[in-house]
Amino acid sequence: MTELDDIDGLAAEYVLGTLPRDERLAVAERRAADKALDKAIAAWERRLSPMIETVSPVAPSPNLYNKIRAQIGLSQHVVSLRAREQQLARRAARWRNAFVGASALAACAVGVLGYRETSFRQDGRQYVAVLHSGTDKPAFLLTLDTKTSTCVITAVNAPPQPEKIYQVWMVNDQMPKPKSLGMLNEGEMNVMPMAPGPETDLLMNASFAVSLEPMGGSPTGLPTGPVLFTGKLVQATP
């Protein structure tokens, strides 16, 4: 009778399934770099797999395939998001180069926008309002895509305010009073869905202001706290 050498014995027991857990994990790791071991494992898989002919098939639950599809769909979504992020990062880098000589503020705004505007369509006209206090770095960015009618407010550098919340307002000569767009202290917020048309036009020509309000927002429907940051939309892409 032939004897199994060390590698073949290890491979055989790995495929048979009888290795103790730690040895099993060690083999799984080692085979990636150990060609001889990997080959021996494949050979034992070939030798023993005909045994599964004797296993009775059992139909999976009907929804299992959907779960698998969902998992695949999710992974593809992540892959495409990653590709999109890389594309945006490259574009942001080009923009930054194009903006050499422009103000630090503009360069910063476009740089940040480049990374954040994942919901924007490339072919849409895009606008950005940098909301700042006049001296500091931008506190909020408001981005608008006219093609998709999406408007996003992002807190980029808003100083934390305990027990208070930042409220964002739209101000326009054609509106009787400031309109609240929402409240946020961090992260980002969608202002919409917004129907294209008059409302978009109002937004396009508006000024934006951020006031500091009690938690829960202004009790009167108008800014009550100090207005800390302001800005107007400018076109972000040619």
Added chain:
Amino acid sequence: MPPRNPRLDQLLAAVASGDEAAFAELYQATSSKLLGVALRILRSREVAEEVLQEAYFKVWERAGDFNPDIAAPMTWMAAIVRNRALDEARRRVIRPTADETELENLKSDDEHPIAALERAEDVERLMRCLEGLEPDKQQMVRLAYLDGMSREALAKRFDRPEGTIKTWLHRSLAQLRGCLER
């Protein structure tokens, strides 16, 4: 030697290029058999289906690594399922005397036509070689490969020290290999 069913090879090649319809067909053709394989090891439909889900996800991701010169599609996929199932079984330490009733209560289904997976000749030869082993060694190999019994579980079942089981397994596997290569 009759050629193996080329359909599964075609499907895997298509899956490697991201063909979702091919993936669906591959799943249809192979999932019942592979669930059967996972279930024998794991004894729980819930856990076996989780393992199957991960395994098919891996098949989708790794189809490009499949090398038809090294393995038949079903051998490759069964290895993915068995490896995951065994890892899970070792992690959970499934009791060696697991209740057989759940398994017996599971309805077994007719084989999907494409899933005449292995070459009949290979199956026949392996069975003949297995039958050449002493009856308890034969049973030991089947219990390990098909039911995922660990050395420890086999030691209890056959009332022998683990070291003896290891020796028996190695001798049996060597004998099998010799027989298969004749």
